[in-house]
Amino acid sequence: MSDPFLIGRCALVTGSTSGIGLAIACALGAAGARVAVNGLGSPEQIAAALDAVRAAGAADVSHFGADLSDAAAVETMMAEVAAWAPVDVLVNCAGVQHTAPIAEMPAATWDKLIAINLSAAFHTMRLSLPGMAARGFGRVVNIASVHGLVASVNKSPYVASKFGLVGLSKVAALEYAGAGNRDSGGVTVNCVCPGWVETPLIEPQIAAKAQAAGGDRDAGVRELLREKQPSGRMSLPDEIADLVLWLCRRQSHNLSGAAIPVDGGWTAQ
Numbered sequence: 592m593s594d595p596f597l598i599g600r601c602a603l604v605t606g607s608t609s610g611i612g613l614a615i616a617c618a619l620g621a622a623g624a625r626v627a628v629n630g631l632g633s634p635e636q637i638a639a640a641l642d643a644v645r646a647a648g649a650a651d652v653s654h655f656g657a658d659l660s661d662a663a664a665v666e667t668m669m670a671e672v673a674a675w676a677p678v679d680v681l682v683n684c685a686g687v688q689h690t691a692p693i694a695e696m697p698a699a700t701w702d703k704l705i706a707i708n709l710s711a712a713f714h715t716m717r718l719s720l721p722g723m724a725a726r727g728f729g730r731v732v733n734i735a736s737v738h739g740l741v742a743s744v745n746k747s748p749y750v751a752s753k754f755g756l757v758g759l760s761k762v763a764a765l766e767y768a769g770a771g772n773r774d775s776g777g778v779t780v781n782c783v784c785p786g787w788v789e790t791p792l793i794e795p796q797i798a799a800k801a802q803a804a805g806g807d808r809d810a811g812v813r814e815l816l817r818e819k820q821p822s823g824r825m826s827l828p829d830e831i832a833d834l835v836l837w838l839c840r841r842q843s844h845n846l847s848g849a850a851i852p853v854d855g856g857w858t859a860q
């Protein structure tokens with residue numbers, strides 16, 4: 592449903608060619624925003640993502656294909672998006688995972704995960720927050736993870752990057768807390784911290800559990816949930832997108848510096 596306050600605002604959603612990011616891009620599009628889509632994928636996958644955001648009702652949509660592991664490419668992308676429209680809403684959603692014990696984690700994999708999951712968000716934020724403050728309105732929503740709040744084994748770069756993202760977001764929330772006012776919407780910075788969400792990102796982890804359960808995927812999913820997520824249910828990307836959209840509304844002007852778990856009770860334990 593469109594939100595008069597968000598109609599025509601520019602929203603950049605990194606990692607929006609798939610999964611949670613695509614659902615967020617569609618939700619912001621349905622609210623009436625112009626959506627800058629970023630993410631990797633085949634030409635067909637990217638075209639399908641743009642079609643989905645357009646069909647959701649976006650005022651305009653365009654793809655910016657920067658590889659976020661490259662800081663210079665992020666900087667170029669930010670200049671290109673700003674030339675398209677000043678960024679009012681920034682959602683850092685791009686993320687990758689690799690599981691291995693610390694001693695077996697390749698150093699190059701550490702560098703890549705930190706670059707994509709954490710440093711890219713620093714660069715997009717440092718390049719868009721001053722403009723948001725000058726205009727009196729801005730929203731940064733960083734898709735962290737339950738792993739920004741608690742740890743699990745075999746996820747050293749992922750957990751480090753997500754804890755870092757939560758900390759970075761709190762610093763930015765403080766630095767920009769006084770920007771704008773209630774009517775202009777202010778500038779807020781928050782994290783959303785999902786537990787398990789049904790997307791391609793977690794398929795390798797489901798596959799590993801399924802293999803241990805004799806190839807039964809449903810049993811693999813149940814085992815994954817049983818370990819950590821007391822609700823026993825995965826979230827859907829649309830459900831995460833609903834929360835992100837709410838954080839972007841004018842009415843959320845005083846909610847800043849939070850790291851909101853959507854984890855079926857995982858971090859309540």
Ligand code: NAD
Pocket residue numbers: 605606607608609610611612629630631632657658659660684685686687707734735736737784785786787788789790791792793
């Ligand atoms: P996904 O694999 O479906 O989507 C990841 C997106 O990031 C894709 O659009 C991909 O193209 C993009 N991306 C990856 N590397 C990139 C790069 N170098 N440059 C630009 N874009 C790149 O995964 P998802 O589950 O939708 O994950 C989205 C975010 O949600 C991630 O930050 C992830 O850590 C977080 N998250 C996911 C879950 C879950 O259970 N799925 C749980 C908690 C947090």
